[in-house]
Amino acid sequence: MRLATIDINGKEIASLIIDNKVITIEEINNIFQTEFKTDTFEILVNNQWDKLKTFYDEMLLNDSDNIIFSPTILLTDFIKIGGIGAAFINSAIIGFLNLYLLKKYKMRINGLLIAAFMTVLGFSFIGKNILNILPIYLGGYLYTRYQKISVKDVILVIMFSTALAPLVSEIMFSGIIGNNFGIAVGLLVGTLIGFIITPLSAHMIKFHDGFNLYNIGFTAGIIGTVFASVLRVMDMKISPVRIVYEQNNIAIIIMLSFLFLYLMVVGFWVNKNSGTDYKKVLKYNGRTITDFTQLLGYGVTFFNMGLMGMLSLGYVFLVGGIVNGPVLAGIFTIVGFSAFGKHPKNCIPIVLGVVLISVILGYDLSSTEIIITVLFSTTIAPIAGTYGVGIGVLAGMLHLAVVKNVGVIHGGINLYNNGFSGGIVAGFLVPIIDAFQKGGE
């Protein structure tokens, strides 16, 4: 490890060079909430070099620990802070845990379950780890004991509700509560979230009438706003970060391509007529509940999932983007929800809207922030599916405006920020469209 000064846009910034990788001191401070000087000269003058070396030995050497013990609020890319290997291991651990639970409670694999599983898997690259999701699962379990209902009834909501896992990590490891109580309070808050989210999510869906597919994103946005406000009123600062992996990795791209191709092949294997039956998928508007596994069977559903994955990956390449943690989350979520409402016909108008307004406003289409907004904006695909291309494009444009501003409200502790925004857009737009429609009883 070496200390170096690098030039970023004319500004000299102190950095560590580790195995040909560069990490700025500013990024280290953001991730680990440390207060190292960001100027090389000041580091040396203030005798912080030895402290940095000790810190490196204790913290930076263990990739998996970085993922477990970082605050993980938006946008924390686990590939950046832990490396590709650790990020995939984290995702696999969370995936197997959820598979085990689905098996244990003998859940029937329907479209929503596929969506939940893929979403959790994707977000294991940007915010969810085994430590910050377990208190939420515990809270969900306690809710079932309290209400005397089966865990089976709420397991799905609990899987989605790990959107608020960063709140647990933030309280535990950012130091805002104090080292002695942070872990206990974090566990308690996580458990509380798991306990309250099931009744809240059922209630919140009425706001957007199922036109926002990421309903828990909207619910988690409301909960996150309340919790962030409580923390802020107690003078505890909480704000989003930006720690993003900025290189394409060919192995990830090949793996994704094979996965989506595999899904399409399995689709054909299950249903030989998947190609011709696929036209039926496009007839659905996608509004909740549109479970393709139930309506059209697993073959066509898998084919749609594979195709949507290919299209998402293709879009990222088209705009010259990077397949990093946030983008992986976006792609996996689209693939999952392609079993539960999404298809090219209802997604493309929304995507067009986001792209169009981004171009008009001069945003860089290849930046990770815009790419994930484009991918996650398909949460409001049912608006385009129900009201047509024009309204879909308008909804996409509105979505970008809203999503750019809602993250700061909850301080990045709700991972499904686009679900929050999508709920607001749908809840705002749908009654207005209804008001302008003439006739009917």
Next chain:
Amino acid sequence: MKHEIKKISKIVDELVTFFLKNDTDEIDIKIKKDEKNIIIKIVDYNTCFNKEDIDCITKLLCAQRQHEIEAYYWQLAGEIDSDSELILVGAMIDKAKVKIIDKNLCIELIRYR
């Protein structure tokens, strides 16, 4: 189960909206509640639905009960009239019988308590 009565109301709301919007102008509804079951009987008079429509309704209503869908989405039933939620109704009931008797569409839904 929590909100049991409200859930029954939501199922009925959804079905009434669906039939009045898409098929008929005359409906009879009967609801019977006992210790084990809740039975909802609906008669949709002079149905205009063809065999394909009725097969589709039967398929959606006769699907397996899905408690996780119910817990998450039950408040969505009957909320809007521009789209139907028969999948949700199917996920909230255990048994369904759909028959045509004298041009009337008769549906019996059973929900275990």
